[in-house]
Amino acid sequence: MAVLYINNIKKSYGTDVVLDDVNLIINEGDKIGFVGRNGAGKTTLFKIIAGTLKQDEGEIILQKGKSLGYLSQNLDIDEDLTAFEEVMKVFSDVKQLEIRMREIEMELSNPNSDHEKLLKEYGRLQTEFEHRNGYSCESFAKGVLIGLGLLEEEVNKKLCYLSGGQKTRVALAKLLLKNPDVLLLDEPTNHLDLGGIAFLENFLKEYKGTVLIISHDRYFLDVITNRTVEVINGKVEDYSGNYSYFIKERKNRKEQRVKEYELKQKEIKRLEEMIERFRSFNREKSIKQAESKEKMLLRLEETLGEKPVVYEENVKISFDTKIKSGNDVLYIEGLSKAYGEKTLFNNINLMIRRGEKVALIGENGRGKSTLLKIIKGEVEADSGYIRLGRNVEIGYYDQEQKDLNPEKTILDEVWDEFPQKTVREIRNALAAFLFKGDDVFKQIKDLSGGEKCRLNLLKLMLKKSNFLLLDEPTNHLDILTREELEDALLEYDGTIFVISHDRYFLNKVVQRICELEENNIVEYLGNYDYYVAKKNASEEDIVINEEGKTKTQIEKEKKKLREQREKIKNIKNEIKKVEKEIEEKEIAISELEEELCREEVYTNPERAKEVNQRIIELKQELDECYEYWEQLNIMLEE
Incomplete structure (x- = not known):
């Protein structure tokens, strides 16, 4: 049964058409992934569905009596409240029931009260209270907050003292607890560690309502969704399967359209030849046949359109190395780091050799980014020893994009770092990363998150380092760019040490996963699926890094x-x-x-x-x- 109708939606900003005649029918229980390039209009469509943005034409029809919840970028939270108090606002009406029940209990002790009336009211209130899980709502709310990655002490902290990522988790928890009939989630896995993502996956699997998700997390989409909608060139394409199904079916559809286009071209050519031949006879009957064929030709040409593109224009990434490093690239022994009373990690050991592709994972706040900055020399460790191998040259990708100057243009940002290159070489490199024409004169501060990521990847590529330290390199990138980056890293002959929560990326690129714990690094000699299998296996099957450890340890x-x-x-x-x-x-x-x-x-x-x-x-x-x-x-x- 349909719960939401999206009819003929159009939206433009000036001459820029973002959405053009978008039509979709959303059924109850659907879990739909919305995919497409950055800037394709996915978030615009969600805002229109949620009613926070007005469309130019068309209508959104939500089934009568159904509720809709939207996780927007502008968080609707009160920063003077604690995280727990904020999410408990969802249950304010339930708490009012409890307050009234307590009042009745007190009134019943008064012999002059109307006991019969009070008991009837009490029974009605208690039934509703139990129906709405009044006894367990507080523990449920805490469970969702902790499941999404907040520490127990953070649950009772005022929101003004929490980070932007933590506030987003609180807003997500609040929305999940509201339990709307239609749930709109725009990049819900941002700011979640792997444990938080797993919790959200399990929550959404059990969710009885309809879920619409914008996400670049392909693993997440595969697990959750049963439909995929691609937003492309202002239109939408609907696919009746998850992300993996979409990738295969999308290619099939494009190839089929190319075949249909080529068949029409052949038919056009055949009709043109027939028209020319009929006209050459110069007889009344043949001229009428020619005119009939011309009408057919005109109708066919009107339906022809532009030639379909099987492969869309995408960035062209290729990582090379200037020099070859020694066999031992990184050696860490007894490394520790704390900030005040907060210990990030203590006495950790690690070795990475040339050509390895190693991932670093762990809970948020454990110090993964700090460890990369210590290796780079940007942050000093409290104790321990780090040694880089012979001829090791580090290339560092910062997820926060702090090394970009917001006041510079795109062209100047790259040229100032590589002054030995000609303007033509720089512009060719920029064009390979889809910065073309006058776009190269845009200021960094005016770029989207995805554009800044592409620019930093270009700078990293031009350095030709042999040891890449990558901190969440797929964040803010659209799916096509992520796949291009993955293919480039697979071809790279240097060494990679990467922090990532992108499980699809971890499955495809890395050969070893290191989980950072407070007093240890636990190693898993495989990709993400191998890591999950080992984590779920018995303790005897867990692969532990035994380098430098005695049998007693x-x-x-x-x-x-x-x-x-x-x-x-x-x-x-x-x-x-x-x-x-x-x-x-x-x-x-x-x-x-x-x-x-x-x-x-x-x-x-x-x-x-x-x-x-x-x-x-x-x-x-x-x-x-x-x-x-x-x-x-x-x-x-x-």
């Missing part, structure tokens, strides 16, 4: 893992025990509330007061049980 680590598993088992058993106690108390409360409704009880003030007091005591005990249950679940997640 390895056994201690295995013992620690066994103890951790035993701890988790004990917590799970305790949770079951508490859940049983919660169930028993809820049944007891329900029975006492039924007793209050009996005439022989509510007409007896002393007995009614006694029963009501016992209900209040049980509810206090129930609240304590829920708090304990919540603590146990938090311990389980740690």
Whole structure:
């Protein structure tokens, strides 16, 4: 059943047509990925659907009674509240029910109250409260915040003290908790670490409503979506499958259109030859036949259009090296770094050899970017030792684009760094990265996030370094550019050490994954799928970096893992025990509330007061049980 109709939507900015006659029918339960180049109009379409931007023509029809939620770039949050208080605003009406229930409980202790009326109201309120998960909404809200990557201490911090990425996670949590019928998510995996992305995936898999997602995370789209919509040249193309299906089907459709175009060209040529031949006979009958064929030719030419392009214009990336490095590229021993009381990592060891493509992953805030900056020499370690190998030349890609001068033009930014190159060489290089014509005179501050990424990749390519340190290189890049970058890195004969949350990238490019923990780097000798398989395997199967470790150290680590598993088992058993106690108390409360409704009880003030007091005591005990249950679940997640 259709939940949303998008009819004949048009949107222009001046002479720039962004959306042109867009039509889509969105069905209940659909999970649709929206893909396309940066600037194709995906976010514009979402804003129009959400009602935050007015279309020039057309209409958006949401099924009557359905709600819609949109994760926008402008976060609707109160920075004077804590993260928990902000998300609990979603349940404000539920909390009002609870407040009224407590008021009735107090009124029932008054013998002069209208007990029958109060108990009816109480029963109605309690039914609604339970239906809306009033008893578990607080623990659920905390669980979503922590699942999306906030630390427990950050949950109770005021939003004004949190980073932009943390605020985005709070806004996302708030939206998920609202549980709208139609959910619009624009790049929801930005600012999430791998654990947060996995949590969001599981949440959306179970989500009963309709989900529309703009994302460059191809792995995420493959897992979540059952339809893909490509926004291209102001139009939309609908595909009945996930991202991988879309890639195959898209190529098939383009090839089919080329074939149809070529067949029409052949038919046009045949008709032209027939017309010329009929006219050469110069007879009345043949002239009429020629005129008939000319009408056919005209109709065919009107439907011909431009020749379809199978392969779109894309950046052309190729990483080369000026000189070959020694075999040992990077050696790290006993490295530690902290900021105040916050320890990022302690006593870590790592070795990378020439030609390796190694990924560094770990929770947000663990210090991955800091480690790259220490290797580069930009940040000083607190202790430990780093050695770069012979002839190692570092090329560094900064996800924050801090090395770009916002006041310079694109041309000057590149030329100032490579003054030995001619204007023609610079402009040819820029053209290969889709900076053409007058675009090269744009100032850096006026560029989009994707354009800044392309410019930094170009500078990195021109340096011809043999050791690339890459910090989230696929962020802000459209899917086609990501694939070009991946292919270029696969062909690269140097060494790569990359931070990335792009699991598709990690699967395709890297050969070894290093997970940064506070006191260790754990290594997995494969791509992302291998890493996931090993993380889910038994402890005996986990590949641990044994370089520099004695057998005793390895056994201690295995013992620690066994103890951790035993701890988790004990917590799970305790949770079951508490859940049983919660169930028993809820049944007891329900029975006492039924007793209050009996005439022989509510007409007896002393007995009614006694029963009501016992209900209040049980509810206090129930609240304590829920708090304990919540603590146990938090311990389980740690």
